[in-house]
Amino acid sequence: GVFAHLEALEARAHTAAVEQEDTEQRVEKLARLRARVQELRLRRDELQAKVGLQQKGVLLLCTLTAFPAEPRARAVLEWKIRSLKAMLQVSYLTGISAKLTRRGVCFCLSTAYEGTYLGSYYLDLLTKPQVRIHRHSIPVFIPLEHIAKQYLQTDIRRFLVVLFDHLNAYTGRRYQAEQLQERFADRIEGTVQSNSLCNLLVFKYNVLSKSETFPFSVRLLYSDLCSSLPTEVTISCAPEAPTSLAEAAAAHSDLFRRVALHKVF
Amino acid sequence: MDDSICQAYEDEIQSLEEEIKLLAEKYEDSQQESTFFSDEEILMSIKSFQREFQGEPKGHESPSDLKTQLESLERDLSFLMKFTGIQFTSHSKKTVEKTPHGTLQKHRLSGNCRHLSFQLEFQLLEVQNRENVSAVVTGLSIIMESGGHSDVSKFVSRTEEHGNLLTFFRSLSTYAEWCEHRRRTFLYFK
Numbered sequence: 001g002v003f004a005h006l007e008a009l010e011a012r013a014h015t016a017a018v019e020q021e022d023t024e025q026r027v028e029k030l031a032r033l034r035a036r037v038q039e040l041r042l043r044r045d046e047l048q049a050k051v052g053l054q055q056k057g058v059l060l061l062c063t064l065t066a067f068p069a070e071p072r073a074r075a076v077l078e079w080k081i082r083s084l085k086a087m088l089q090v091s092y093l094t095g096i097s098a099k100l101t102r103r104g105v106c107f108c109l110s111t112a113y114e115g116t117y118l119g120s121y122y123l124d125l126l127t128k129p130q131v132r133i134h135r136h137s138i139p140v141f142i143p144l145e146h147i148a149k150q151y152l153q154t155d156i157r158r159f160l161v162v163l164f165d166h167l168n169a170y171t172g173r174r175y176q177a178e179q180l181q182e183r184f185a186d187r188i189e190g191t192v193q194s195n196s197l198c199n200l201l202v203f204k205y206n207v208l209s210k211s212e213t214f215p216f217s218v219r220l221l222y223s224d225l226c227s228s229l230p231t232e233v234t235i236s237c238a239p240e241a242p243t244s245l246a247e248a249a250a251a252h253s254d255l256f257r258r259v260a261l262h263k264v265f
Numbered sequence: 266m267d268d269s270i271c272q273a274y275e276d277e278i279q280s281l282e283e284e285i286k287l288l289a290e291k292y293e294d295s296q297q298e299s300t301f302f303s304d305e306e307i308l309m310s311i312k313s314f315q316r317e318f319q320g321e322p323k324g325h326e327s328p329s330d331l332k333t334q335l336e337s338l339e340r341d342l343s344f345l346m347k348f349t350g351i352q353f354t355s356h357s358k359k360t361v362e363k364t365p366h367g368t369l370q371k372h373r374l375s376g377n378c379r380h381l382s383f384q385l386e387f388q389l390l391e392v393q394n395r396e397n398v399s400a401v402v403t404g405l406s407i408i409m410e411s412g413g414h415s416d417v418s419k420f421v422s423r424t425e426e427h428g429n430l431l432t433f434f435r436s437l438s439t440y441a442e443w444c445e446h447r448r449r450t451f452l453y454f455k
Contacts, residue, residue: 026267033274040281047288054295076302076310077331083297084338087356090372091345093389093402094434098345100337105344115428117400157348157442168431 092120095168096160103128109164111171113228118171123163131156141197142166143225165226172228173198179262187265189215199225201261207237207248214241216249220256233257287363294360311335350441351378351434367392378437379444384408387430402428 091097092110099106104127110120124135131152138144144163151159174194180203181192189204199222206213214237221232233256235249255264302310311332346352353376362369367390374385386406392399405428407421424433 030267030270030274033271033278037274037277037281040278040285044281044285044288047285047292051288051292051295054292054299073310073314074331076306077314077335079297079300079302080307081331081334081338083356084335084342086358087353088338088341088345090356090358090374091353093400093430094349094351094438095431096349096438098341098348100341100344110431112431115402115405115430117402117431119397119399161439164435
């Protein structure tokens with residue numbers, strides 16, 4: 001009847017209205033996104049132009065981008081602050097760097113092997129009423145308490161140097177073992193075994209003699225904890241190996257004592 | 266159809282925002298690295314800054330904040346240099362390349378340790394790992410007067426060859442300590 005017809009018309013009008021709203025929303029969203037893209041493209045082009053000028057060596061005297069009305073004095077001070085921060089930042093390259101804290105000093109010990117920096121360790125010291133260790137990130141197998149008992153109260157510099165030597169030697173040994181494993185995996189049988197302090201390393205490698213391969217077993221002991229070269233090298237080969245190999249073993253033993261582990265092969 | 270256009274716009278927005286971030290950083294770094302203000306200029310700026318700024322600037326650090334920051338940094342540096350015996354007289358760096366993976370910068374660092382002065386140039390590649398920052402030094406060049414001592418020049422060339430920047434600094438520091446011990450010993454005997 002009439003009502004059913006009216007209802008149908010109403011329903012159709014409603015659907016049309018909803019669709020109209022959807023379309024309007026979509027159009028609006030698209031317009032918003034397009035405007036944003038244009039705004040960002042403009043900003044990106046502006047920055048690219050500025051960077052381009054910089055590369056060409058054009059010095060821009062108005063140093064601050066976002067705040068063009070800033071006084072020069074602020075820019076100068078902010079530049080100086082950034083410069084000092086940068087200088088402090090690279091000071092870790094010296095091995096021992098520090099930052100003064102409210103109650104003492106926080107030292108940062110940075111280790112390295114040749115040109116590769118291997119990681120930093122922190123030592124937070126309190127200085128009053130006497131020097132003591134507040135917090136640290138020194139691994140548990142480094143004899144920190146022993147070194148502290150010997151030097152901390154009497155000679156802080158000595159304390160840090162001795163601690164540093166231990167840490168640096170440890171990371172150096174660990175680095176050599178890791179490099180050996182990584183670079184010469186094809187020469188080593190299995191993996192390089194070590195203790196946490198990396199001063200006891202054990203691994204096997206094969207030696208070729210008259211088209212036969214003989215496994216050599218190496219045990220490296222670094223009894224000087226501040227050294228990155230072994231103090232004791234033990235090479236053993238299978239009992240049925242020819243005696244000529246004993247000479248090779250002696251020569252290898254000497255090599256391991258003198259040359260860094262990852263440079264031996 | 267509309268949806269794909271929307272998505273395309275959104276993707277472009279994201280890539281533009283990243284690009285802008287990198288460009289802005291590059292611009293700031295370059296500004297910092299290509300500028301230089303003398304110590305007199307800095308002192309003048311501290312004085313004039315305190316005079317000019319009475320009111321509170323929109324969300325910036327106040328003059329006293331900047332001055333405090335400056336003094337705290339200078340204290341840290343002064344302590345560090347007295348402690349290690351190594352004094353840096355100038356430092357400049359130039360960003361060669363900056364990617365999300367790492368930053369390659371060229372550094373010039375001059376300083377002295379007691380009467381031994383040095384000038385270093387090197388490239389430093391720093392990569393942010395999960396736990397810490399790893400760094401590799403390449404192209405190390407050391408200029409240091411050997412004062413006629415052949416062992417000094419041998420030490421320098423060996424250090425350069427292996428890029429052993431850390432050993433260089435540790436040796437300098439040890440030398441400074443040794444000089445200090447010698448001085449104290451002589452004073453004791455005076």
